[in-house]
Amino acid sequence: MPSRPDRSARDPFPIRTRGLRKRYGRVTALEDLSLEVGEGEAFGFLGPNGAGKTTTIRLLLGLLRPSGGEAVVLGKKVSRAVAWRGEVGYLPGDMAFWPRLSGLETLDFLADLTGRPASARVELLKRLDLSAADLARPVRTYSDGMKQKLGIVQALQCAPRLALLDEPTKGLDPLMQQAFYEIVTDMRRRGATVFLSSHVIAEVERMCDRVAMLRAGRLVTVGSVVQLRQAERRRVSADFSADVDVTALAHFGDITAGTGRHVEMLVAQAQVAALVVRLGMLPLADVVIEHPTLEEAFLEHYR
Amino acid sequence: MIGVLFRHHVRLHRVPLVPLALGLALFEWMMTFVAREPSVTSFLTSALRAAPPQFLALLNQDLVAAVSPQGIIGVGYTHPFALIMMAVWAVRVPSASLAGEIGRGTMDLVAARPVVRGVHVVAAALALLAGLTVLALAAWLGTFVGLVGRPLEGVTAWRFLPVAAGMWLLFAAAGSVAIFVSALAREAGTAIAWSSGLLAGSYVLDYAARVWPRIASLRPLSLFRYYEPQQAMIAGLASYDVEILAAVAAAALLLAFAVFSSRDL
Numbered sequence: 001m002p003s004r005p006d007r008s009a010r011d012p013f014p015i016r017t018r019g020l021r022k023r024y025g026r027v028t029a030l031e032d033l034s035l036e037v038g039e040g041e042a043f044g045f046l047g048p049n050g051a052g053k054t055t056t057i058r059l060l061l062g063l064l065r066p067s068g069g070e071a072v073v074l075g076k077k078v079s080r081a082v083a084w085r086g087e088v089g090y091l092p093g094d095m096a097f098w099p100r101l102s103g104l105e106t107l108d109f110l111a112d113l114t115g116r117p118a119s120a121r122v123e124l125l126k127r128l129d130l131s132a133a134d135l136a137r138p139v140r141t142y143s144d145g146m147k148q149k150l151g152i153v154q155a156l157q158c159a160p161r162l163a164l165l166d167e168p169t170k171g172l173d174p175l176m177q178q179a180f181y182e183i184v185t186d187m188r189r190r191g192a193t194v195f196l197s198s199h200v201i202a203e204v205e206r207m208c209d210r211v212a213m214l215r216a217g218r219l220v221t222v223g224s225v226v227q228l229r230q231a232e233r234r235r236v237s238a239d240f241s242a243d244v245d246v247t248a249l250a251h252f253g254d255i256t257a258g259t260g261r262h263v264e265m266l267v268a269q270a271q272v273a274a275l276v277v278r279l280g281m282l283p284l285a286d287v288v289i290e291h292p293t294l295e296e297a298f299l300e301h302y303r
Numbered sequence: 304m305i306g307v308l309f310r311h312h313v314r315l316h317r318v319p320l321v322p323l324a325l326g327l328a329l330f331e332w333m334m335t336f337v338a339r340e341p342s343v344t345s346f347l348t349s350a351l352r353a354a355p356p357q358f359l360a361l362l363n364q365d366l367v368a369a370v371s372p373q374g375i376i377g378v379g380y381t382h383p384f385a386l387i388m389m390a391v392w393a394v395r396v397p398s399a400s401l402a403g404e405i406g407r408g409t410m411d412l413v414a415a416r417p418v419v420r421g422v423h424v425v426a427a428a429l430a431l432l433a434g435l436t437v438l439a440l441a442a443w444l445g446t447f448v449g450l451v452g453r454p455l456e457g458v459t460a461w462r463f464l465p466v467a468a469g470m471w472l473l474f475a476a477a478g479s480v481a482i483f484v485s486a487l488a489r490e491a492g493t494a495i496a497w498s499s500g501l502l503a504g505s506y507v508l509d510y511a512a513r514v515w516p517r518i519a520s521l522r523p524l525s526l527f528r529y530y531e532p533q534q535a536m537i538a539g540l541a542s543y544d545v546e547i548l549a550a551v552a553a554a555a556l557l558l559a560f561a562v563f564s565s566r567d568l
Contacts, residue, residue: 061415063568082417090415096408098315105314112307113416154412 011075019069044208089160099140308426328445334379335449393478403491
């Protein structure tokens, strides 16, 4: 007897989009987005304001209806069933709560709606330094940072399989940012997938395995943080023991700073070897070749 | 999930429900005192006889019925004060529960949970109807307590139950239309403006159609046409009125369900 397909088998990609598109009249918010995010991966979504990051997250949650293409989350087409949302934790970019409800009432209500026990709540509250007294107060008395912490707790309190986090550290002080990074690390340790958008590139570089960059609703690039950094131009810094004409090096790349005895350049990977040979012909005292930071890679794409 | 959302709406709106219910109960209780004063009855008889028909149309009362003690108590169920108390709830809850949540940004938190969109509409409708039930019962209890405390010959509180039910049904229909409006809007303010405008327009149309024969044929377009307290006191709710108001409520809720299920939040 042939074995039946295992319907419980997990989709290896908690997030898959194909040609996802969102238009508002003539305005294109997102165009032809195709990407896959693997199980247990931390995926960063970068882009300037209005690039389509929040639109993408809201499309993935079914809050917006796509103009074209499709999104599959946790193995289910977003436009169909809703049960999969019980395994998703969502932190909106603009955190808003019911002002008259207390923090505890808010968390209880949202956990009840999720339909799963809030098994991670106590640990999250402890890490984010939210006390029982804080939770007993109406949310209208909270500072922006406290609201953000409450937002993180409501998103993650039911130990979601997939977390969609829009600007998660907005308004958090450095200590709480650190606590949040540790929370994400622990989530990943237990196999959860994290999809986060952020303007803080260092944060994405620190937390994420892979990164996608959006510009004007289009995917500019996607890859691992290391790949993206390696794909970009190298930063070359050279010191000379005597004055040289640094402008003679301009055909190897862009000179970002230069004096007679010092030059800094951005050089394509293919040109590095030739530049090193040329530098060797000069009175070279020191040379440093570095990968760009993710921030530099990001800026390269958006300048 | 309907229960969770229903309790959520009740929690958000229970505070204003208390003064609305108390206000209605006190008002209807007060009407039982006004009705038993012979001086008031005779004054009203004279006043109503002298009043222009346009004023009587505004009261939506038959002259003979209105000057009887029972009729005066019935006026309490068509008085603008009672109608406004009911309208506040019929506009507030629908506007806040869909458009209000979207405008405030909290709909994202709720709609990202495993809840079918239509459930939001059903929960809003249940909260609307539950509050209207409390208000209609409070109005009737005001009448009941007034008449039990100091009975009026030939007038029983039970006669006003169909009147309260008719008022409940009128605002259930109006509130359902408000839910449809709210399902289309992005801000509570917009939903409140449109729903209040439609309700006021419906009231004005009913009044104008009664005093201006040229537009009398338009009266069936008003929800208030199907709310006849004096008739309900005498013969109970007219099945035609019940059917029309129930059909309006059902159609509005179905439309709200369809619109809210397919829109961007």
